[in-house]
Amino acid sequence: MNSSISATVAVDQDAEQLRALGYTSNFERSMSLWQNFALGFTYLSPVVGVYTLFGLCLAAGGPPMFWSYLLVGFGQMLVCLIFCEVVSQYPISGGVYPWARRLVGKKWAWMVGWIYAISLCVTIAAVALGAGPYIASLLGFESSPVTNTWVAMVLTAIATVLNLSGTKLLARVAMFGFLCELVGALLIGGYLLIFERHQPLSVLFDTFDISIDGAYWPAFLTASLAGMFLYYGFEACGDVAEETPNPSRQVPKAMRMTIWIGGAASIFAALALILAVPDMVAVISGKDKDPMSTIFGAAFGPVGSRVVMAVITVSFVSCVLSLQASASRLLYAYARDEMLMGSNVLKKLSPTTHVPTAALVVCGVLPAIIVCVGFYLQNAIALVVSFAAIGIYLAFQMIVGGALYARLRGWRPKGQFNMGRWGWIVNIAALCYGLFAIVNMSWPRTPDAPWYVNYGIVLVGAIVILVGIVYMTLFRPYEKGRAPASDAWRNR
Template identity: 75%
Template sequence: MSSIPVPPAADSDAEQLRKLGYTSNFNRSMSLWENFALGFTYLSPVVGVYTLFGLCLAAGGPPMFWAYLLVGIGQMLVCLVFGEVVSQFPISGGVYPWARRLVGKRWAWMVGWVYAIALCVTIAAVAVGAGPYLAAMLGFEPSANTNIVIALVLTLFATVVNLSGTKVLSRIAMFGFLCELIGAVLVGGYLLIFERHQPLSVFFNTFDIRIDGSYLPAFLTASLAGMFLYYGFEACGDVAEETPNPSKQIPRAMRMTIWIGGAAAMFACLALILAVPDMNAVINGTDKDPVTTILSMAFGVTGSKVVMGIVMVSFISCVISLQAAASRLLYAYARDEMIVGSDLLKRISPTTQIPVAALFVSGVVPAIIICLGFVLQDAVATIVSFAAIGIYLAFQMIVLAALFARMRGWIPSGQFSLGKWGWPVNLGALIYGVLAIINMAWPRTPDAAWYINYSMVLTTVIVIGLGLVYMWIGKPYDHGTAPAGDAWKRNP
């Protein structure tokens, strides 16, 4: 009796994709750890913690640390839902193709629209945020125009790296991950051993911070530190067609992003809080940049510049990973003919095996947003406010889509499944996500101009409104013939 030959892994992946209605010219060269590194550098604990540390510590005091744990648990619920979906539908583009299979073309188009804009805005925001750290590293005074120029150069560099292909992207992501993790551990460890100024009890000390007589509003404001950090795991799924055995590897890489990224962020935050020399000075606004104060005291002028160099590596790798995710989303959109210029955007380079035109757009659009800062700084600040809430909205649209599909009879059939825990985890992810969005959008600056105070709500209404108008006039969702709304029809 002759045995049936087992197809090579690459052939098995190609056959799985073919059954989902697609063929791919991507290079499946991204290992599990490289796929994880892409998500980790997108999440970027160093960028997230260092950027918002001073603001959130002043808003909520040392107990803001616990927000990282609470938000991490909530985002893990979302991650588990995503893991079930990507395991069954390992298709490039992440949230857009998932929404297409779970609900249908219209829902998918809007998810892709919201997520694409949020990604482009996030690229611009992270690139601009790198300016002050480069200035500190090189020893010059940062300014708005200088930050814009630095952001443009950083965006251009990220585009060049991404145009080099999946292997280069993977190696850069791994290098960024190692630098960021080692830097976070070494810097945090040094601060804990040699520069600790606060007792452990400080993590439960609110320093009498009150808003309308209660500490809770202050803590919710400070919790934005965690909410602006814990995304990036979805980027692992954006490159599903560049990863071998994606049904098994990508859900695992997503979970690793939360576990390892979250642990690194919490460790960095813990070390910084305990190293604050004068907590009252931070809370009352005397010390507006406690990170620089801590690093200068701990490492001196030269040492703090080295640390800033590590932070810059984190910013650079974060922008590269964000742009890679955005380009794969645009490619997936174009492959299904859901966007203007689809014929060009869906082309894969025969040499580098990446979507060149989609990458170009993923660099140009953020660059345009960055350049607006030369003349419209307030407007750019309002636009950038959409970065985090836009990604959370896209996430919750997938969580809702999964619930919709479950109600239609969908039973996840990929290599990763929550089984009987699917329903409670999905519902928990929805409850967490809705509460997080409300917290992010809640107006907290009553003395500011209305468009600043309600910037997140304003930008969200504009983005969704423009999307609905475009859908009504152009009906882009009707142009393609790719499978849609069939998740519950694929049960074994």
């Protein structure tokens, strides 16, 4: 009885805190700390992140690419700490959009939400498409553009149905995905390290004479994309802040756990894979174009490889589920503040499942359209998919930059998590890291290719931003809602 009363009091306190921030909510606060963390972990998804780019980045930078996981993890932890301060004071659904609204203002928030929403929808499509070869291998048929497209469509539909079933099911599936992925990563990595180790530890420092214009560091920066395309997902913990009890304390903790545990699992998986490569020279020379298949085929055989593919499949499903949940909460937050066409529909929560039904459907339909377009315009879609990661980093840095702007205007974080005097140092370091990461990801690396290939990511990014500015200028969505804005430093 006492625990029930305590839980009711806690929920009431959370509701009162949300009202003080200018909102009321009918979300169901049923997501525990570990379930909130599991959402961020499956979004980050060590298996999906490491396995997707492992072969390309190993060939580009050799075994020392391993160190990029540590360096990028440190940089993203700086970003994560800034997010922790902001969400602790503003535990509002939608994550980066409401944070930007409170730190800077309505126009800045609209653009952050626009860039992040497009990036998330493209990422959902990209992850769903990436699952195709693994699911094809699991089910015993050949991977092809047609089968990959169908797999992506079915996977997106399954994720939509699961998300529509409510917060409790989302939390349970995320927790199941986390357990499967973590156990799978540890078991697969442990087996490879114990029984299939073909390289010494010293190989992590061997560049195999890789160089670009006579230097190794440009090759290492290229290979560091392995880490840069991996370490995001912790922000998803904040997207469902209104579905988590005591979010000011629990969400920042879940965010940091996502980086620590997800990063450790990723580093372990990458180490095991590098040391299990039978012929490193063949990978670097391009003779072995798919070292993942080579490693798994040699280590586990046909039957064991299917078990591994099953684990990878669970990882992809849970990753799509978490991405879609995050995107739908962003759309919901946008609509609640009347910042988007169709807001009256998008801001409605289901009376039975307490989730934003229309927003979830949109976050299923848009990625499905991107998947279909990608089938017919594969070269063009590759550029759009590449922009997705940079778009997420750009949205992140708009929050980090917004936090620094707010500090300069007098903001002092008042949440249960804050870094005190260290906040300034971490904020500046996080901004420097993020800007460097964006430049590194968009830097042209194929001088012989046409300009639109070299600068395609920058071009797509410019188009996304330009369209957002045009929409914002013509329709002025930021003038419609009356929710609080720019109050982080006004009400200090």
